[in-house]
Amino acid sequence: MEAALLDAEEQQFKNHEKKNWISRVKDVFYDADDLIDEFAYETLRRQVIAESRRGVKEVREVLSMPHHIAFRFKMSHRIKDIREKLNAIDVDKTQFHCSKSVRDTRIDELRETRETYSIIHDDEVVGREDDKKAIMDLLLDTNIEAKENIATIAIVGMGGLGKTALAQSVYNDENTTKHFMLKLWVCISEQFDVNVIVQKIIESATGKKPEILQIEFLQSELRKHIDGKKYLLIMDDVWNENYEKWVKLKTLLKDGAKGSRILITTRHQRVAETFDTILSYVLGQLDYQSAWLLFKKVAFRDEKPEKELANSDIVKIGKEIVAKLKGLPLAIRIIGSLLYAKKPEHHLWLAFKDKEFSRVLEQREEAQFMLSILELSYNHLPSSLKQCFTYCSLFPKDYIFQKDDMIKQWVAQSFVQSIGTIEPNDIGEDYFMELLSRSFFQDVTRNEMGDIVECKMHDLMHDLACSIMKNECVSMEVNDRVVIERTRHISIYRKFGIKLESLKLLFEAKNLRTLIIDAQCQDCHSWNGRIGKNRTCTIYLQQ
Ligand SMILES: Nc1ncnc2c1ncn2[C@@H]1O[C@H](COP(=O)(O)OP(=O)(O)OP(=O)(O)O)[C@@H](O)[C@H]1O
Ligand SMILES: [Mg+2]
Incomplete structure (x- = not known):
């Protein structure tokens, strides 16, 4: 079986x-x-x-x-x-x-094979110097003819191409910091709710969530922060094509000083047009040299000396693989990480290239190709890690995972297999590091001691987890997933509170195990015990 x-x-x-x-x-x-x-x-x-x-x-x-x-x-x-x-x-x-x-690989085997986890740093952006310069020129050029004080620029390109990475590199550049008085970064994703965006902009400006969530207060607060300042606002991963919504937001942003810039990243040209952009910068694929450089970093992690690698058979196979990854950084990272998890042995890489990888190449369409790469990487996970990964579909896109909390939840869900006398949390830590090493997580934040405290998941990875879990894990934010009898885990994340009406849906989940509520809801407690045959564990993240 x-x-x-x-x-x-x-x-x-x-x-x-x-x-x-x-x-x-x-x-x-x-x-x-x-x-x-x-x-x-x-x-x-x-x-x-x-x-x-x-x-x-x-x-x-x-x-x-x-x-x-x-x-x-x-x-x-x-x-x-x-x-x-x-x-x-x-x-x-x-x-x-x-x-x-x-x-199936057991996680204790992984433990034996690897004493320490080598992680590639997300902030190392390779081969985007020209793209970065082009974007910086547009942002810093004060002579650009714009009707308003602010001008909007878009970076356009398919998922996994490196739009966010490029925007991050521009955002963190010291010239940007010197030029703009205020820098703001917000993740938008599918929902373009002006009030939520205003709240996120304030959070980016002040470093803390606004306590009062009334719309009038938020809007006047936003004006206070940007009024007369030359600001750079990056809106990452925008999907909105509704012009009225953009106009509503733009009205709130127009009080910045002349030379203020908004940079959006989006997969679609139509979105760029919605935002009255003065220019859409269409991002291209990574050139072969940069692609190889990135792959080498991820697949070998400096564990083998250059001399040993030069002209070796394994490098030849690696180069053949990279040539077929269409210059897509996410694909390069995922396949590089997957091969790093395998032993760097010629016959293993060759078998991978000729069998599984060659099947992925049958996908001609780029988005489908990207998805097949992610699926391939998922298939190679040990089953216990598959559970931990797919459980993350319960959290919204762009969610900042608190590593320790997440591990505790994996342990509570019995996803963590016991190994001798090792503490479950320590095994959970190994699971986390393995998932991170295989690029299932990214964008880690560390504390002063250098320990990882937070991380994120790429939106395409999140899509993959959701597509596997379908209605088994339901985040109430996602519209196309419905609560049914076989739904075991539900999460509710609502910045502006939840209506009791929507909680009625929970009755459908007769076998519910987990209910995570990160929203303001006064009567939630009265619902405990009435859902999921009393065996539901409810976690309130906000009161
Ligand atoms: N030039 C690069 N050098 C190294 N890593 C890169 C580069 N570009 C992208 N990456 C990495 O590849 C992955 C995908 O990149 P990114 O998230 O920027 O894609 P995207 O175009 O924003 O995708 P989406 O449309 O899904 O938001 C990330 O892990 C990122 O760190
Ligand atoms: Mg992105």
Whole structure:
């Protein structure tokens, strides 16, 4: 069964039947887990009663009450039901002609193979000098003819091409810092809610979330911060094509001094046009030399001396792979990280290039190609890491993960396999580092001691996690995912509070396990115990 499951997981992206089969396997395992949980609870309940009534003759009565008989009856039915489901799953497995070998890597093997984790730094931008100069010239040129004090420029290009990385490098450049009195960075993503954006701009200007969220207050606060100042505002990952919304935001931003600039990054030219841009800078692919440089950094991490690498067979294979990665930095990073996780052995890389990688190359369309690269990398994860990664779909796009909190949640969800006497949190830490090393996380922030405290996930990685989890994990922010009976985890993130109306949806999730609420909601507590058969763990991140 394990071999079939792993094989089906690899194929699920192409085959809907396999995907459904995996969902059925997951559901039945969840059912079994719930059942074990209920047995454990019942045993504990009886122990507690027996303890408190030790020596009293009612103990016998308590344990032989009708409740006891009803419990046994209910459980035997559920066990039968699980058995039947498992048998049906086993029968259906034969139609997929699944491979018989188990190829899953266990995390303790990873632990043995790697003493320390080498991480590539996100802030090293390769081969974008000319692009950076072109953008900087536009930002710093005070003679640009613009109708208003502010002028908007867009960086346009497909997902994973490096728009955000380029914008970051411009934002952090010391000339930018000298030229502008105020620098602001906001992540926009799919929802273009003017009030939320204003709130984010204030947060970027002050370094803390505004406490009063009334619209009038936020708007006057924003004006106060930018009034008469030459500012640079970067709006990253914009999708909005609604001109009225842009005009509404622009009205609030127009009080900056002459020479103020807004730089947006977007995948679509139509979006750039919506924002009255004076120029859309269409970003190209990385040239081959830069692509190779980036790949070398990621796949070898300076662990092999240059001399040893020069003209080696492994370098030849690496170069062949890079030539086919279409100059896409995200693809280069992901494949480089994947090969780094494998041993740098010629036959392993060759097998990868000729088999799995050559299948990805069948995807002609660039966006689809990028997605296939991510799927390939996911398929290579050990199964416990797959769970940890896909669980992250519960959090919104551009979410800043607090590493320790995330590890605690993985442990609480039993995703972390125990290894001897090692503390689960330490194993969770290994999981995190492995995911980071394979580029599933990025943009880490460290504390003064150099320890990682926060990280982010690339939006395309987040899309991948969401597409795998579908309705199993539902973030109420995402419109196309609905709460159904098999939904096990739900999160609610709303900057401006939640309406009780939308909470009614939660009743659909009869087997809910996790409910994360990061929103203002006065009556939320009264809903506890009424959802998910009482076994739901509710985490309130904001009151
Ligand atoms: N020139 C570069 N050198 C090194 N790493 C890069 C470069 N460009 C991008 N990257 C890395 O590649 C990944 C994808 O880049 P980035 O997030 O900038 O893409 P994007 O175009 O903004 O994608 P999206 O449209 O999905 O937001 C990131 O991990 C980033 O750090
Ligand atoms: Mg981006």
